[in-house]
Amino acid sequence: xxxxxxxxxxxxxxxxxxxxxxxxxxxxxxxxxxxxxxxxxxxxxxxxxxxxxxxxxxxxxxxxxxxxxxxxxxxxxxxxxxxxxxxxxxxxxxxxxxxxxxxxxxxxxxxxxxxxxxxxxxxxxxxxxxxxxxxxxxxxxxxxxxxxxxxxxxxxxxxxxxxxxxxxxxxxxxxxxxxxxxxxxxxxxxxxxxxxxxxxxxxxxxxx
Numbered sequence: 372x373x374x375x376x377x378x379x380x381x382x383x384x385x386x387x388x389x390x391x392x393x394x395x396x397x398x399x400x401x402x403x404x405x406x407x408x409x410x411x412x413x414x415x416x417x418x419x420x421x422x423x424x425x426x427x428x429x430x431x432x433x434x435x436x437x438x439x440x441x442x443x444x445x446x447x448x449x450x451x452x453x454x455x456x457x458x459x460x461x462x463x464x465x466x467x468x469x470x471x472x473x474x475x476x477x478x479x480x481x482x483x484x485x486x487x488x489x490x491x492x493x494x495x496x497x498x499x500x501x502x503x504x505x506x507x508x509x510x511x512x513x514x515x516x517x518x519x520x521x522x523x524x525x526x527x528x529x530x531x532x533x534x535x536x537x538x539x540x541x542x543x544x545x546x547x548x549x550x551x552x553x554x555x556x557x558x559x560x561x562x563x564x565x566x567x568x569x570x571x572x573x574x575x576x577x578x579x
Contacts, residue, residue, distance in 0.1 A: 375455035376574065377496070378567075379466045382504035383532050384522050385492060385511040386552040388464050391504065391563050398564060399460055402571075408453045410464035412438070415445025416434050417464050424519040432478035436485060439470050440492040466498060473521065476535025478529050500570050503540050504552035508533060511553070 378395075380388045392408060399406045413420025419442040422428060423435060430438070443466075454461050465490045475482045508529035517523035540547035548566040552559055 373560055375459045375461060376500070376570075377451065377455060377498045378502070378570075379463045379464070379468070379498040380502050380504065380550060381465060381468050381472075381536055383472075383506065383508055383511070383536070385505045386504040387556065388504055389560060390556060391502075391560060392462055392464055394461055394560050395563060395567060396567075398567065399462075405459040406459070406462060407450065407459050408464075409446070409450050410530045411446060411469065412442045414450055414463070415442040415447075424521070426517065426520050426523055428520060430520075432474055432480050435478070435482055436470065436474045436488060439474070440482065440488045443467070443470075443489060444492040444494075447493050448568045451496065452494075457475060463498070463539050466501075467493060468501060468536065471539060472532045472535030476538070477524075477531040487555075498546060499574075500566070501543075501547045501564055503536055503547060503549045504559070505533065505537065505549050506552040 380392055380395075382388055396406050396408050411414075413422045419438050423430070423438055451461050451463070467486075469486055470489055471482060474480045476483045508526055510527060512522070512526065537549075540549055550559055550562045550566070
């Protein structure tokens, strides 16, 4: 690869992104790709992650948006852009689509305002592939106690988040792939791997 590949995993709370990202990293490294695994929030500034996820914290939706965008700008500059320039595959847990789903569809901030602020923070950078791990919040959130401010939100909030992700995927079928995350882990991975394989094959065929 002359330039790296930017792959983002999206989805609501407790859908299994962490597990699938680890498997994806191992799978790609076994194919001799250089891989960086990173996440938002906190990829730019870990202190911002603490503020955003702290269950005892109180932030307005607007403050959340500003923190996410500040972290994203640092994340792009310090980790994502340099890695891509070196030909590395960047696997990222969450990116702008999460901001649109959570602060937009769920919190009610104007979607165009979010897109404008986030676009300024990401300097035109956009994922080559977005894998959405989709699950009914009622099926996955009941499994364990909330560990962040977002986990602790109402079920209705999480349904709005899910709708926000699915709406974005519907509007951009070129970049998005949807995986049913309510299936057993190995079945979820089989589908994730299929999309990774398909994408890598397309990239390989497109190379001169």
